[in-house]
Amino acid sequence: MPRRKLKLQHEVEELSILDVDGQVDTALEPALNHDELLRIYRAMVLTRELDDRMLKMQRQGRIGTFAPCRGQEATQIGYIYPMQKEDWVVPSYRAPGAQIWRGWHLEQILLFWNGYEEGARTPEGVNDLPVAIPVGSHPILAAGIGMGMKLQGTKQVVLTAFGDGSTSEGDVLEAFNFAGVYQAPVVFVCENNQYAISLPRAKQTRAETIAQKALAFGYDGIKVDGNDVLAMIVVTTEAVNKARRGDGPTLIEAFTYRMQMHTTADDPKKYRSDEEVKEWEKKCPLLRFEKYLINKKAADEKLLQEIHQDVIDEVQAGLERFEKCCVPQPDKLFDYTYAQLTPELQAQKEEFLAILAQRDSRNRKH
């Protein structure tokens, strides 16, 4: 008949490996060869470059509103790195670098944000879902995919990423629970970039960390420096391996920062200070990784430059492909609601095409 503290089976950890100056904790450093390191670096640079270009394009009206990811490059490249081709990814809308890594075409990212369903069409041979817009609605799909893997007895893993704000949605918490109950091979990555539009993390939940939410569902949570690509890789690799072994899900909190506006429709000055942003600039995931690469002699300035140029070319080529794809296809609008056009949709399609034809012929007259 006592009153006593309960001993929980799981605890929450914290991890960082590479500090803001590029100093590495060698005891924790992952064993990656130079080629791998440079591949990772290149992906981060590509993410940054694409982001910059998209911001310009948006300002020029060449694409619609989108969600920039500057500052979150290490998070997304870090968590995507350990994923195998046969694995599945259920992505967030703020990680185009991760999508491209997985095999999405660069122009699809642009198409998506420019109002074309082709940007949401998972490429053949890729096992991922497209970006979901309803916040927090997709991690539970990932839990389902993981349950499917478990039921089928495969060795696949599914990873899903979502923001700090998303963790307030019931769906995300249900996802955590289902994955736990079924011990499904799911890796949950919360890209905690400190804000959900204007709402700071501290007002999103009273919990000190997002990572500890895992305790509510009976498994491990770990908080990791999301601007440290090495730590991200280490933690995600562990979680992926654990899932593949059949030991169930993990919740990773990637502690990072959204350097830009929420979307291009947002004005962050309304809710956060320049000083705060400046503080985070110092923690840039790219800078510290460059220092690390140079310290480690994995690259010199020249090589980094070449990679940059190469990335610029790749992005440029993607943008050009994109411009060519930007042809609205109204005649396809009715064709994907069902496998087969229903009689009522057949009738509506005819009505629609007749209106289109009338409009076209009138436009031609003018």
Place this chain on the structure above:
Amino acid sequence: MPRRKLKLQHEVEELSILDVDGQVDTALEPALNHDELLRIYRAMVLTRELDDRMLKMQRQGRIGTFAPCRGQEATQIGYIYPMQKEDWVVPSYRAPGAQIWRGWHLEQILLFWNGYEEGARTPEGVNDLPVAIPVGSHPILAAGIGMGMKLQGTKQVVLTAFGDGSTSEGDVLEAFNFAGVYQAPVVFVCENNQYAISLPRAKQTRAETIAQKALAFGYDGIKVDGNDVLAMIVVTTEAVNKARRGDGPTLIEAFTYRMQMHTTADDPKKYRSDEEVKEWEKKCPLLRFEKYLINKKAADEKLLQEIHQDVIDEVQAGLERFEKCCVPQPDKLFDYTYAQLTPELQAQKEEFLAILAQRDSRNRKH
């Protein structure tokens, strides 16, 4: 750049005071005088007696399907005891004893389960919501009520009770989060009776306890012997006081057992063993409390008998009032959809009454 365990600000406790033999941990025993103890006892007996009578009535077709609460008497009387009149309660559907304690009329419990909205009409002067049928949908209403209290700066508290199964619903987890964020004066009581219909607790969530779910939202959780009314009172009183002080919510897990079927439509033999039920019979909340009362000389067998008889009379009187109330009021059906009948409902009501009248006149002819 370390890897380390995170120190959380909150921990989970476990508590019991009165064991199955009626032995009390005097260090933890609450200071309740004999009158109070007997009032508590009486409420528990009433709960049991009503439950038994309802089961019989249901079998006789005198009420509809209902959810028996045998075994959970200490939980509900324990958590309701500390609530003040001006506080609010958002109840579960398996705690009629708590409702009656709060001022609901006994016959309303029966009316509710016999298909009469009058059973859901909060009595005047009572601050509670009626029972909600959609599992897990009501704790978040309680969070809202608590937010209202906080915004208005009152000293009220709101308590809400729900089952173990409910904690899988996103709404309940959102409730935990909102209450935490706004530090609302909410006491969450999970009546963990080990089953959600047929699903055992262990398959509901991978977490070892329900109490630890509080950690995900940044406040205290405590697991308490729900068959120990003293422990329930102590823990709830603490949580209520904390809430009243402005120190926010608490999650209480009352560890108890549903001795009967889920509802009268359920056959528990399909999913649990007689042995298991027998084991829990030994932990009966009433028996141990009776022993305690006698040990403590708060009562003798005779007094307990008198209380029983008194309760039987009270229940009987309630059942008689109930039988009188069982008069369907179809003419009222349209009157509470809006404050004022809308034109379309006015028209439908006329149509409806005409049909009723036709039916009545035909019935009279027969």
Place this chain on the structure above:
Amino acid sequence: MAELTMVKALNLALHQNMEADPRVIICGQDVGRDEGVFRVTEGLYNRFGESRVLDSPLAEAGIIATSIGMALYGLRPIAEIQFSGFIYQGFHQIEQHMARFRNRTRGRLTVPMVLRAPYGGGIRAVEHHSESKEAYWVHTPGLKVVIPSGPRAARALLHAAISDPDPVIFYEPKILYRAFREEVPDEPESWEIGKARIVRPGNDITLISYGSTMRVTQEAGDDLADLHNIDAEVIDLMTIKPMDTDTIVQSVRKTGRAVVIHEGHRTCGVGAEIIARLNEQAFDYLEAPIRRVTGYDIHFPYFSCEQVYLPDAERIVRGAMDTLNY
């Protein structure tokens, strides 16, 4: 051939489909060891085990969404929501994902799943257990909505729903679960989704219904003949999305009069849509306004008053006679 109740007929479809296709799995609350609160999933857990019959945690959004995930992954989940009144907990997952994946991904990823739920009143149940809000799904693109009215149809349509490449909402009229038996062929049988059937041919007026109100509608058809010498044509829609507009239009062009019957609320209900389509396609043939005999626009009452809320044969006859006497 055996004489089966609807529950048994549905159960047969589940057994045969699970047997035939290892991708078919079942999930929902209490569908496993407990065999479903209505016993629709009887025998499945024992036969196929817990990797094919999943007792889900108590979370409808989770059940629906994880089923979507499993369907995207390549399985063919049949998810049960214990009562249709609790499907709204997962409404967003249906609207935002289940109904949309095919369109969103231009056909690349699809959600071939069935979402089963008992619906409708009449069983003296507590609040939220007697809902008929199928119109929500009829308004939602990307879904198919199937509602059988008898054992044989239930089995054959569930069979078709399971093999359908698109998500199907399958509402089961719980009042009919054990109301009567019908011959159901032993061999798998599949009826085309999207087709109505004329259950009673007639010339004077068309009665259009589906699901739980089909029995009273047929009764009304008989009463009209017996009491009023009226020859009603009775149509069972069976699928309400997509709707077999041709069958109802042809019938009403013939009869010139119609009554639509459903338990669901009147405003923006399925009846409104049927009237709109008949207005569009049978306008010149209409001799009287089409009547709606439906649930009223109030909440389904607590059960002491449910019988007066529900459409019955008498109300339908009354509606038909009003139409005929117009």
Place this chain on the structure above:
Amino acid sequence: MAELTMVKALNLALHQNMEADPRVIICGQDVGRDEGVFRVTEGLYNRFGESRVLDSPLAEAGIIATSIGMALYGLRPIAEIQFSGFIYQGFHQIEQHMARFRNRTRGRLTVPMVLRAPYGGGIRAVEHHSESKEAYWVHTPGLKVVIPSGPRAARALLHAAISDPDPVIFYEPKILYRAFREEVPDEPESWEIGKARIVRPGNDITLISYGSTMRVTQEAGDDLADLHNIDAEVIDLMTIKPMDTDTIVQSVRKTGRAVVIHEGHRTCGVGAEIIARLNEQAFDYLEAPIRRVTGYDIHFPYFSCEQVYLPDAERIVRGAMDTLNY
């Protein structure tokens, strides 16, 4: 009197109501410090502070349900859902609690709250940001559904919604947020919920619409006059539940012809209900089938195709001429 956009007019109603009644509070995502993603809540956080303007966590069910709780407790919450496409996350709370408390408790406990959300297409937004699914709410007993089409109406109807004793779903056509200005009286103004208004009287045909499609409908009314010499009567429903059936019935009894226009999907949409009511109450006056110029029964397209999806004046004129030439 000032010339205000709809955003400013709504903002004025919020300011004045918060000023007048301390029970009025606001909650929603980014409604406080950020002043709302469309700036409808501008100035409120600064003026009334964080105990009256709550920046909610990212959970729609939570926002809706805690607002219900606050309303039950005695406050008058105005909750904002950032886009109506995300209201479904809280669908169950609306259907199971918001709409039901009055009936469930026989009037003892009520939910006087307003649920605001921008709806409709046309702003080149990503998926789920262009929804028009108001029909879900029209089908749900216990709710009122109000949709203004201009600044003055927006302000006066929001004012009425805030004082209404019942829960009101208030959908704001985001395409009209800043599309034009109107004179809006400085003093609080309230328009009765449940009343339509004739925005253009006419005799040849009735065009019935509300909210986001009112502008194109009025344009079509003008075009019909200018191009075809047709004198259309144009009706703005403003409230779609309860619906001002009398006004539309009277109009169609006069004109004999009607077109209903909305962005929402056609099947089981508000147009179907209007047709059903006209069928019931204006049958003898109808000279042609009533047309529906509406969103199609497909998902709202990604924005490269949104303009061809949305009803425009040309489509409405076409529908009207078909009706007239029937």
